[in-house]
Amino acid sequence: xxxxxxxxxxxxxxxxxxxxxxxxxxxxxxxxxxxxxxxxxxxxxxxxxxxxxxxxxxxxxxxxxxxxxxxxxxxxxxxxxxxxxxxxxxxxxxxxxxxxxxxxxxxxxxxxxxxxxxxxxxxxxxxxxxxxxxxxxxxxxxxxxxxxxxxxxxxxxxxxxxxxxxxxxxxxxxxxxxxxxxxxxxxxxxxxxxxxxxxxxxxxxxxxxxxxxxxxxxxxxxxxxxxxxx
Amino acid sequence: xxxxxxxxxxxxxxxxxxxxxxxxxxxxxxxxxxxxxxxxxxxxxxxxxxxxxxxxxxxxxxxxxxxxxxxxxxxxxxxxxxxxxxxxxxxxxxxxxxxxxxxxxxxxxxxxxxxxxxxxxxxxxxxxxxxxxxxxxxxxxxxxxxxxxxxxxxxxxxxxxxxxxxxxxxxxxxxxxxxxxxxxxxxxxxxxxxxxxxxxxxxxxxxxxxxxxxxxxxxxxxxxxxxxxxxxxxxxxxxxxxxxxxxxxxxxxxxxxxxxxxxxxxxxxxxxxxxxxxxxxxxxxxxxxxxxxxxxxxxxxxxxxxxxxx
Amino acid sequence: xxxxxxxxxxxxxxxxxxxxxxxxxxxxxxxxxxxxxxxxxxxxxxxxxxxxxxxxxxxxxxxxxxxxxxxxxxxxxxxxxxxxxxxxxxxxxxxxxxxxxxxxxxxxxxxxxxxxxxxxxxxxxxxxxxxxxxxxxxxxxxxxxxxxxxxxxxxxxxxxxxxxxxxxxxxxxxxxxxxxxxxxxxxxxxxxxxxxxxxxxxxxxxxxxxxxxxxxxxxxxxxxxxxxxxxxxxxxxxxx
Numbered sequence: 001x002x003x004x005x006x007x008x009x010x011x012x013x014x015x016x017x018x019x020x021x022x023x024x025x026x027x028x029x030x031x032x033x034x035x036x037x038x039x040x041x042x043x044x045x046x047x048x049x050x051x052x053x054x055x056x057x058x059x060x061x062x063x064x065x066x067x068x069x070x071x072x073x074x075x076x077x078x079x080x081x082x083x084x085x086x087x088x089x090x091x092x093x094x095x096x097x098x099x100x101x102x103x104x105x106x107x108x109x110x111x112x113x114x115x116x117x118x119x120x121x122x123x124x125x126x127x128x129x130x131x132x133x134x135x136x137x138x139x140x141x142x143x144x145x146x147x148x149x150x151x152x153x154x155x156x157x158x159x160x161x162x163x164x165x166x167x168x169x170x171x172x173x174x175x176x177x178x179x180x181x182x183x184x185x186x187x188x189x190x191x192x193x194x195x196x197x198x199x200x201x202x203x204x205x206x207x208x209x210x211x212x213x214x215x216x217x218x219x220x221x222x223x224x225x226x227x228x229x230x
Numbered sequence: 231x232x233x234x235x236x237x238x239x240x241x242x243x244x245x246x247x248x249x250x251x252x253x254x255x256x257x258x259x260x261x262x263x264x265x266x267x268x269x270x271x272x273x274x275x276x277x278x279x280x281x282x283x284x285x286x287x288x289x290x291x292x293x294x295x296x297x298x299x300x301x302x303x304x305x306x307x308x309x310x311x312x313x314x315x316x317x318x319x320x321x322x323x324x325x326x327x328x329x330x331x332x333x334x335x336x337x338x339x340x341x342x343x344x345x346x347x348x349x350x351x352x353x354x355x356x357x358x359x360x361x362x363x364x365x366x367x368x369x370x371x372x373x374x375x376x377x378x379x380x381x382x383x384x385x386x387x388x389x390x391x392x393x394x395x396x397x398x399x400x401x402x403x404x405x406x407x408x409x410x411x412x413x414x415x416x417x418x419x420x421x422x423x424x425x426x427x428x429x430x431x432x433x434x435x436x437x438x439x440x441x442x443x444x445x446x447x448x449x450x451x452x453x454x455x456x457x458x459x460x461x462x463x464x465x466x467x468x469x470x471x472x473x474x475x476x477x478x479x480x481x482x483x484x485x486x487x488x489x490x491x492x493x494x495x496x497x498x499x500x501x502x503x504x505x506x507x508x509x510x511x512x513x514x515x516x517x518x519x520x521x522x523x524x525x526x527x528x529x530x531x532x533x534x535x536x537x538x539x540x
Numbered sequence: 541x542x543x544x545x546x547x548x549x550x551x552x553x554x555x556x557x558x559x560x561x562x563x564x565x566x567x568x569x570x571x572x573x574x575x576x577x578x579x580x581x582x583x584x585x586x587x588x589x590x591x592x593x594x595x596x597x598x599x600x601x602x603x604x605x606x607x608x609x610x611x612x613x614x615x616x617x618x619x620x621x622x623x624x625x626x627x628x629x630x631x632x633x634x635x636x637x638x639x640x641x642x643x644x645x646x647x648x649x650x651x652x653x654x655x656x657x658x659x660x661x662x663x664x665x666x667x668x669x670x671x672x673x674x675x676x677x678x679x680x681x682x683x684x685x686x687x688x689x690x691x692x693x694x695x696x697x698x699x700x701x702x703x704x705x706x707x708x709x710x711x712x713x714x715x716x717x718x719x720x721x722x723x724x725x726x727x728x729x730x731x732x733x734x735x736x737x738x739x740x741x742x743x744x745x746x747x748x749x750x751x752x753x754x755x756x757x758x759x760x761x762x763x764x765x766x767x768x769x770x771x772x773x774x775x776x777x778x779x780x
Contacts, residue, residue, distance in 0.1 A: 016294055067714070067760035069721035072732045072752055078331065079745050082338040093269065094339030096277055099325055102340070170616035177725060179282060179326045179420070181294075184619060189282065189294065192422040193511075195429060195451055197626040205619045212614035330736060334745045337543065356544065357743040389644075391727075395740035400555045407557030414644065416727040417737060430626070431641045 006196060010203045013190040017204075021186030028100070028172050028182065032107035033165045039108060040115025045145065047116070048123055058116070065113035070174055077106035078178050099180050103172075111168050118160045122153030159223040166215050170208065183207070263315075266342055266473070266480040271315050278304045279327040279341035279472075283422035285445035286504040287365070287469070288346040292511035296324060299504035303364055303488065304345035304471060310487030328420055329395035333357055336472050343471055343484070347442060349397045350470035350535045359481055360470030362488040362531035366523050366540055367439040369398045369463040372425070372447055372456050377434055381461045382409070389414040391424045391433035401463045402437040421446060428456075437463070441518065448514045465537040466523065489531040497528055549744045550751065561738050565751055568734025573759075575651050575730060576717040582656025583716060587663025592693060594668045605664065612661035617654075617722050624654040625726040651723035659716045666708050670701030703774050710767035714760055731755060 046058035065073070081102045085095030097105075126149050134144040154161075173184040181189065184204055191200035263271055270276050280296035281288040287300040305322065312320040325341050332348065335341045336358050347367075350360040371390065373379040379388075382405060392399035394417035406413045416433055418424035425446040427433045436443065440458060447456040473484060491497045498520070503509075505518040520528075523540045532539060550562040558564075593605035612620070625647070629637035643649060674697060682692030702709075724733035735752035739745045 020294070064757070067718075067757050068753060069718035069732060069756065071721040071724065072735070072749065072756065075732070075736065076749050076753075079334040079338055079749075082340055086339075093265065096269065096273070096339050096342075098323070099340075170614075173616040173618045174722065176618060177419070178331055179328045181326070184616070186294075188622075189290065192283070192420075192426055193290070195426065197426070197430070197622075198630045201619065201622045201627050205615050205623055208616055208619060209611070209614050213610060216610075216614065330740055333743055334739070337745075354743070389642075394737060400741060403556045416647070417729075417733070418727070419725070430630070431638060432646070 006199055009190070009194055009196040009199050013187070013200070016190065017183060017186040020181055021183035024100070024181060024185075025169070025172050025183040028103055028107065028175075029165065029169045031104055032111055032172075033168055035104070035108035036111035036115045036168070037119075037161060039112035040117075041119045041150065043112060043116035044119035044123060047120055062113045062116055065110055070110060070171055071177055073110050074103075074106055074174055074177060077109070078102050081105050099178070103175050103178075103180060107168065107172065111164070111171075114164055114167075115161065118157050118164060119153060121160075122157035123149055125156050126152050155226060158226060159219050162219045162222070163216065166212055166219070169215075170212065173208075264479060265477040267311070267315065267483065269339075270311060270320070270342070271317070274317065274319065275321040275323050276308050276311060277323045277325050277340065277342045278308065279325050279332060279335060279344040279346070281327060281346040282420050283446075284347040284442060285421075285449060286509050286516060287442075297510060298345070299500065300345040300347065300364060300469075300471060302500060302504075303491065304343050306491050307343060307361075307471070307484050307487045310490075311483055314483050329393045330419070332395070332472065336474055339474075343473055345471055347439060347469050348472050349439070350468045350533065351397060352535050354472075355475075355535060357475060358472045359475045359477070360468075360472055360533050360535070361481065361484045362492060362533050363468035363470050363527050363540070364488070364492070365441065365469040366466040366521070366527060366537075367441045367469065368466045369401050369437065370440040370443060370459045370461070371435040371437045371463075372428065372443040372458050373435040374428065374455055375457045376455070379435055380457070380459055382411070382459070382463065385411060385413060385435055387412045388434045389416065389432070390435045390437055391416045391418050391427045392437040393418050393421055393424050396438070397467070398438050398463070405463055425450070435459075439467075439469075441516075444518070445514075445516055448516060449512060453514075466540065467537050468527070468532075468535065468540060470533060485531075485533065492528040492531050501528075543746070544744075545747070546744055547747060549738075549742050549747050552742070554738070555741050561742060561748075562751075564738055565731065565734050565748075565755070568729060568731040568752075569755055571648065571728060572717065572720050572730040575648060575655065575720040575723065575728065576713075578652045579655035579659060579720070580713060580716055582652065583659035583663050583712075586656065587660035588667050588698070590660060590664035591667025591671070592698075594664065595671045596689070605668075609661045609664055612658055617658055617719055618725060620658055621651070621654050621722055621726050625650045647723065647727040650726055651720065651728050655716060655719055655723070658719070659712065662712050662715070663709070666705045666712060667701060669708075670705035671697050673704055674700055700776060703776050706767065706771050706774070710763065713767075714763055717759065717763070718756070 043058045043062065046054040047062070049055055081097045082094035085091070085097055086093060089095060130148055131144055134148045139147070172182055175182050176185050176188060179185065187200045187204040191197045278301070280298075280301055283289050284298070284300075286298050288296060288298040291297045308320060308322050325335070327335055327341060327344060327346070332341070332344050332346070333354065336344055347365070348354075348360075350363065354360075371379070371382075371385070379385060390402065390413055392402055392415065399415065399417060402413070402415055405411065406415065416427065418427060421438065421442055424436050424438070428436045429450065436446075440462070443458050447453055447458070450456065471484070471488070473481060491500070501520055501524075505516050505520075508515045527540055550565075551560050553559070554561045554564045556564065590605050590608050593601040594609070596602065629640045632640070640646065678696055678700070679692060682696045687695065720728070720730050721732040723730060724736070729737075731752055735748045738748040742748070
């Protein structure tokens with residue numbers, strides 16, 4: 001069945017699918033994960049603040065994002081981000097936003113909803129007594145969060161945050177629907193140009209499988225180390 | 231500056247409208263640039279939208295770099311814009327578009343010029359504008375020769391594919407209802423994907439502009455295995471480069487640049503380069519010398535959407 | 541913002557000639573629901589089997605279960621769609637491949653199979669977690685009563701485990717529903733695909749996507765409400 005499996009197609013596509021595609025995928029994943037975790041932490045703090053005007057918008061945002069398919073959100077933002085930019089900067093016309101920036105904004109905002117749920121659980125996992133103790137020694141809310149609660153929450157939740165980042169890494173392949181050249185996009189462009197779907201798609205699947213397997217194994221190891229400290 | 235003026239005095243809109251039109255007309259000076267021209271001047275960049283597989287108009291060559299007939303026209307337009315704005319440097323940014331994303335991306339300011347194979351029609355003119363026509367083509371379908379499909383009636387009850395967001399998928403949908411063909415119509419993301427569905431047998435025919443079908447078949451693994459239908463679903467329709475709607479100053483510059491190019495020998499040479507000579511990536515020759523209506527469209531450039539105008 | 545809003549677009553006829561744009565979106569909703577339900581059936585049963593395999597004492601069973609989960613969780617869903625749709629018909633014998641390609645609604649069957657197998661890996665993890673969360677005494681009690689392993693699972697472990705994992709299963713169900721939109725890449729005309737074609741035909745981007753967004757929100761709300769009711773009805777007595 002693999003009689004006419006053409007390895008040369010895969011070989012000659014390597015500089016393109018890795019040099020252009022994988023670089024895009026990894027950069028997008030790293031930046032969106034960083035942005036998503038920061039934004040997600042802020043959202044989690046809003047939800048746990050006990051102040052209704054902060055907690056409610058945060059809750060609505062999270063539930064809203066989690067109810068929508070990512071594909072739909074990608075389409076939405078690809079068309080909407082320039083208008084949001086116009087609105088934010090008060091410019092007279094939509095801001096021209098590159099495809100990469102648009103994808104970055106989409107994934108940051110979308111994944112923030114998921115990261116915020118993890119961080120919320122993380123903050124709640126710290127015993128209330130610690131907050132009380134911090135306040136008793138005269139720390140402000142900001143100091144309590146920054147020096148006592150959040151560092152521990154991050155540490156406890158690190159495995160989950162990284163697992164979610166692996167999910168994000170896989171999800172970035174969906175930029176295919178707007179024709180961007182991520183790893184999968186690059187592979188499919190070569191596949192379609194050369195009519196070599198079988199080779200390129202199997203190759204892409206293997207690359208994702210190896211990267212994600214290695215990453216999740218490392219995360220599991222880390223989990224064990226973090227668990228002992230706790 | 232006249233916008234704030236307009237906002238303040240609501241009473242005499244008619245008069246003000248007249249005044250501001252006069253102002254806009256007299257505003258050839260750099261300070262008073264509006265819309266796309268102002269944006270290009272401010273950012274020092276123009277964004278060109280290109281297609282993945284609109285051979286030979288706008289597509290990726292062997293190194294995955296955009297090339298093509300329409301793509302070159304856009305680069306000439308960019309040069310003209312640069313000269314018009316007296317810029318010493320103009321960066322040309324590239325953004326991929328698909329049939330489905332091209333109109334929203336023009337409208338939302340991501341892309342300034344869309345260089346591809348976009349049919350100029352009245353419906354689309356509600357959202358975008360077009361410059362002078364650069365090609366004329368009719369809707370037909372391509373199928374494997376072995377399937378022996380030539381007329382639209384032959385497709386009855388079969389599965390066909392077309393590219394989503396095109397006028398062609400709309401026409402085949404309309405024909406499907408009007409002639410009760412009982413077709414299953416699959417939408418594909420781009421032309422390469424659609425052609426591949428015929429190649430792999432997922433669909434029996436691909437409904438598209440005939441020039442694109444000819445190019446895709448010529449570039450395929452077995453060019454001899456495909457036949458294009460003799461019956462067409464539409465009269466030859468004009469292709470135009472898209473720009474934002476209601477941006478007269480920019481359109482004027484683009485119209486002037488394309489008209490000058492098409493009328494000059496350079497225009498004919500550009501046409502010959504992509505339609506009668508070997509083109510990348512595989513050096514195929516489409517052998518499509520300029521038709522009479524096409525010669526007319528170049529001699530007196532027009533941005534009309536009406537097929538009868540050509 | 542230079543955009544021509546037109547909310548009446550939903551009641552204008554679509555170029556497909558079979559009704560209005562609203563009808564077009566509703567037909568998309570129909571495919572979304574059909575795909576979500578059919579694939580969930582596969583995911584539920586296959587996922588339960590895989591999940592149980594991972595809790596059995598047998599090393600082989602464990603290895604099979606673990607390999608399945610790792611394989612299907614570590615390849616992006618989009619890539620899996622392409623493998624089922626574009627690669628599978630090419631690597632099976634030619635006649636089978638041609639038969640597969642000529643099936644009417646091929647993208648629907650492909651999407652159901654693909655999502656079923658994909659979601660099964662996630663269901664398996666929930667089922668395993670559910671079974672492992674039960675006190676070990678339950679399993680021992682089954683053995684003490686003289687039940688076989690199969691009987692212990694059938695009558696003791698699974699009925700409680702399913703009730704324990706109802707909330708995460710609800711979100712897996714919703715994830716599966718949302719994931720049906722990935723099938724637009726293989727030509728399934730589900731809700732997101734329909735919103736996209738409506739945008740292309742009418743050029744009314746924001747109206748089309750707003751409608752799809754509202755529909756997805758309503759489905760989520762409905763599912764969450766129903767699951768909440770189910771949860772109170774089947775709650776393990778004394779667990780809350």
